Amino acid sequence: MNPRPEDVDLTAPLGGTTLPNPLSTAAGCAGYGRELARFVPLDALGTITTRTVMAEPRAGLATPRLAETPAGLLNAIGLQGCGIDAFLGDELPWLAERGARVLVSVAGERLEEFAGLAERLNGRPGVAGVELNISCPNTADRGLLFAANPAISYDVVRAVRAVTDPALPVYAKLSPDVASITDVAAACVRAGADGLSMINTALGMAIDTDTLRPALAGTTGGLSGPALRPIAVRCVYQVHAAMLAGRMAPVPILGMGGVGTGRDALELTLAGASGVAVGSALFHDPAAPLRILDELRALLAARGFAKYTDAVGYAHRGNQ
Numbered sequence: 001m002n003p004r005p006e007d008v009d010l011t012a013p014l015g016g017t018t019l020p021n022p023l024s025t026a027a028g029c030a031g032y033g034r035e036l037a038r039f040v041p042l043d044a045l046g047t048i049t050t051r052t053v054m055a056e057p058r059a060g061l062a063t064p065r066l067a068e069t070p071a072g073l074l075n076a077i078g079l080q081g082c083g084i085d086a087f088l089g090d091e092l093p094w095l096a097e098r099g100a101r102v103l104v105s106v107a108g109e110r111l112e113e114f115a116g117l118a119e120r121l122n123g124r125p126g127v128a129g130v131e132l133n134i135s136c137p138n139t140a141d142r143g144l145l146f147a148a149n150p151a152i153s154y155d156v157v158r159a160v161r162a163v164t165d166p167a168l169p170v171y172a173k174l175s176p177d178v179a180s181i182t183d184v185a186a187a188c189v190r191a192g193a194d195g196l197s198m199i200n201t202a203l204g205m206a207i208d209t210d211t212l213r214p215a216l217a218g219t220t221g222g223l224s225g226p227a228l229r230p231i232a233v234r235c236v237y238q239v240h241a242a243m244l245a246g247r248m249a250p251v252p253i254l255g256m257g258g259v260g261t262g263r264d265a266l267e268l269t270l271a272g273a274s275g276v277a278v279g280s281a282l283f284h285d286p287a288a289p290l291r292i293l294d295e296l297r298a299l300l301a302a303r304g305f306a307k308y309t310d311a312v313g314y315a316h317r318g319n320q
């Protein structure tokens, strides 16, 4: 007999700790939580991922920074943010007071900056883990993405893991714009990553046919939303398959890319995600994570899953 939806065990792993449920926000789509708190009690989420925090405050790129495309969104925000001092002074304490479990996204222009930022998160109330946004350009290496290269990804994760409290999980956020996402994922796990966030936006571009110019001031931008979902499913599936085949140690995958319904969340879970983050959908439905959680619970029950974790990677059965 199928379980009742309310009896489904939704607990989800975060590398070392267990979350009450697998739903998170994706970095950059819920700010530091203040706007979202009007729609969702932040402690009801598995985690909330912050927008990427860097060493210094940043204004981001010039406008226009967003362009709608038929099944997705292009953004070139340019990592606008308040910088680590204001984050630790104002934003993180505010989040901690609300009982939020915070996955802090950090990025540096150089390897040492990642480690310096992560180290400052040690011992801070509210921090549930560190997410390394290695999908941004490495200024020391001619603007190449850190995540474009397994060896550089390895170095970043290793440097961060060396200085981060062992109790804090370190997640690496991967880019789909690479020749082999499993090579980058395996390098991150070898370097000590406790989990993988997959995926960041895919590089895209739109041209305004009235002005005859690129639609974004930054020319290219990151594609997110439903158009990205099949790419996210493919990436999560490939990396989970590599884990099942013993080509890398198994770690939890936080799946994201075009999740707007419980069915989308289930799809990424079946591909191998142990948790699911919601990004672009928040812009038109800020309460989406809790709706998606309810839908996911009902779908799991209807398919006979008593535990969320039993569905993780289920689509791989018979394929090994």
Ligand SMILES: Cc1cc2nc3c(=O)[nH]c(=O)nc-3n(C[C@H](O)[C@H](O)[C@H](O)COP(=O)(O)O)c2cc1C
Pocket: 026, 027, 028, 029, 050, 051, 052, 073, 075, 077, 079, 105, 133, 173, 199, 200, 201, 223, 224, 225, 226, 228, 256, 257, 258, 259, 277, 278, 279, 280, 281
């Ligand atoms: C407006 C916007 C801002 C984003 N900012 C960040 C960011 O600061 N750091 C990061 O790692 N990813 C950032 N992302 C990527 C998302 O976290 C997510 O990986 C991606 O959008 C795919 O999920 P989605 O299709 O549900 O939006 C941003 C995405 C959008 C749309």
